[in-house]
Amino acid sequence: MRRSTYEFGSDVRIEETATIVGPREKDGPLGKYFDKDFRDDLLGQKSHEKAEIKMHVTLLRYLLNKSKHDQNDIDLCISGDLLDEIMGTCLTMREFDIPFMGAYNACATFAESLITAAMLISGGKFRRIISSTSSHFSTAERQYRYPLELGNQRTPLAQWTVTGAGATMLNDSLGTVALTSCTIGRVVDFGVTDSNDMGACMAPAASDTMQRHFEERGVDPDYYDLILTGDLGDAGSRLLKILMREKGTPIGDNYNDCGVLIFNRAAQDVGQGGSGAACSSTVFNGYVYKKMLRGEYKKVLLVPTGALCSKTSVLQGESIPGIAHAVSFEVI
Amino acid sequence: MDILVYLRVFAIGGAFCLIGQILINTTKMTSARILVCFLLSGVLLETIGVYKYIRDFGKAGATVPIIGFGANLAKGAIEGTLENGLLGAVSGGIEAVAPGIAAVIFIAFVVGLLATSKTK
Amino acid sequence: MSEPNKRYLELVSKKMPKSRHLTTMFRAFWTGGTICMIGQAFTDLYSSLPAALPEEDVSALTTITLILITAVLTGIGVYDKIGAYAGAGSIVPITGFANSVVSPAIEHKREGVVLGLCSNMFSVAGPVIVFGISSSVVVGIIVLIFKGAFV
Structure with a gap:
């Protein structure tokens, strides 16, 4: 396969x-790091889809206020979510006069939009682009699984879709954290067919992308203070460690998973951990x-992972391929 | 109220659910498939004449699980055919379970109108 | 890349956590048994009524009662919690069937009453009705052909 790692030096920075x-x-466990939160996951709306849209709109308005920009300062917004036709994001962007491009790579959408x-x-x-993703537990359950009130048991492999949204404002000059390089992933399918077992679907893709990132960038896993996959969950991250060890680039204590970090698995009944398009975007942002602003991490590799799963293709007996893109950030 | 009867109900009903759980754990079947499997086994067992013994022994333990619903369908079809020939063969099954199906549709309609999905 | 990777799939089935068989089976057994005992209690109640209902009416009334209770529990958001604990214990009884009709009805109300609620009501439980009624017709025809065996 051709090389797909690109370096940006310090040309691209996170402004807010x-x-x-x-x-x-x-x-x-990460509760105190999030900017805004809400207790009612309907946000006073009539449906969870409308709630997800309101959440995303609130987030983008807040980001504009926080960065003291108005809509005319933003050249482009690249956003996505998990709903059919990325409907949530499209309806979100109807509230803004900002040029918009939709993105979809399942739970790796955040990486796609950053890249x-x-x-x-x-x-x-x-000059200035906003990357954002949103997901909502109740809309994702309905999109990929069953009605909320159906009394079925979640399998031990199931993951909990993160309700939330995260946005990054990238620009060419301001900010102390730079997006230094990226590796674009390919679709990897090892033949996993269990749509509950997302971790196993995505681990091969994550390992493939990370492997190529280290090789093409010429660095060791130790180069980074933190390597963070998107939503492999607990069991999925253990699979990834095995795969990386087999390929001769073992990852150690600097490795973690956003889905594992965001919930307390023992107390919150979330199966293997968090998942969803907002999992990596909320944990990263x-x-x-x-x-990183406080200097506790200097070099971070973020590898959002996505299971390219569709209800139709699973019913037609297709296996579930995975994809992962790697994005590295460094304090400058 | 006979304690022994209730014990039998508990044992038979529990046993059917236990089989269902084994199916879920080992085959990753979804609930719709489980329901269909049990329903068809009920139809089969009633047709070959076995289910009435289970029903006599297990009472509600054999009629409340969906397998009893299947047995009821088959029972209705057999009785209907013997009474009314071809027409009975077509309508006997659904006649036997008509109260249940009508109730489920009507109640689901009303509850659907009134209730909303809760935050998880 | 599209061939299943057998070695990886073996690794997955070896390393991924399994269902806890004993716990889930025990829970399914006792909750399922309890639901059936509740059914038996209603059967006893209805047969002790002064009206002296025939056996078939009693069993139909019991079914309707259980469906009604399930529908209410589903509507107030309790049945899915029972289901998360009980697994098959609350799927196999007729209450599980009622839950799988009521829950999509509630869920899809927001797309309208006709095209949402009504057309999605059987999106989970539809196969039960289709298989149930079709198989009963097949049984009827078999009985029609081999009448002697069933009299």
Whole structure:
């Protein structure tokens, strides 16, 4: 396969980030790192889909206020979510006069939108781009699984979709954290067919992308203070460690998973941990970015992972492929 | 109220659910598939004449699980056919379970109108 | 890349956590048994009524009562919590069937009463009705052909 790692130096920087989360995420171990939260996951709306849209709109408004920009300062917004036709994001963007491009890579959407934004900014024609993703437990359950009130047991492999949204404002000059490089992943399918077992679907893709990232960038896993996958969950991250060890680049204590970090698995009944398009975007924009500003982490590799799962293809007997993109951040 | 009868109800009803749980754990079947499996086994067992013994022994333990619903369908079909020939063969099954199906549709309609999905 | 990777799938089935068989089976057994005992209690209640109902009416009334209770529990958001604990214990009884009709009805109300609630009511439980009624017709035809065996 051709090389797909691109370096940006310090041309692309994070100007500001914002996060908004639901009650379960706020009560989790990372609760204090999130900017905004709400207790009623309907947000006073008539449906959970409308609630997800309101959440995303609130987030983008808050990000604009926080960064003291108005809509005319933003060249482009690249956003996505998990709903059909990324309907939530499209209806969100109807509230803004900002050029918009939709993105979908399942739970790796955040990486896709960051990479696209970084490319456009480093190309010189764009100055300031917002990357954002949202997901909502109740809309995702309905999209991929069963009605909320159906009394079925969650399998031990199931994961809990994060209710929340995270946004990153990238620009070409301001900020102390730079998006230094990215590796674009390919679709990897090892033949896993269990749609509850997302961790096993995505681990091979994560290992493939990370492997190529280290090789093409010429660095060791130890180069990073923190390597963070998106939503492999607890069991999935153990699989990834085995795969990485087999390929000769073992990852150690600097490795963690956003889905594992965001919830307290023992107390919150979330199965293997968090998942969803907002899992990596809330953990990165809330927790990791703030730690980087404080200098606790200097070099971070974020690898959001996505299970490219559709209800139709699973019913037709297709296996579930995974994808992962790697994005590295460094304090400058 | 006979304690022994209730024990039998508990044992038979519990046993059916236990089999269902084994199916879930080992085959990753979804609830719709489990329901269909039990329903068809009920139809089969009633047709070959076994289910009435289970029902006599287990009472509600054999009629409340969905397998009893299947047995009821088959029972209705057999009785209907013997009474009314071809027409009975077609309508006997659904006649036997008509109260249940009508109730489920009507009640689901009303509850659906009134209730909303809760925050998890 | 599209061939299943057998070695990986073996690793997955070895390393991924399994259902806890004993716990889930025990829970399914006692909750399922209890639901059936509740059914038996209603049967006893209805047969002791002064009206002296025939056996079939008693069993139909019991079914309707259980469906009604389930529908209410589903509507107030309790049945899915029972289901999360009980697993098959609350799927296999007729209450599980009622829950799988009521829950999509509630869920899809927001897309309208006709195209949402009504057309999605059987999105989970539809196969039960289709298989149930079809198989009963097949049984009827078999009985029609081999009448002697069933009299």
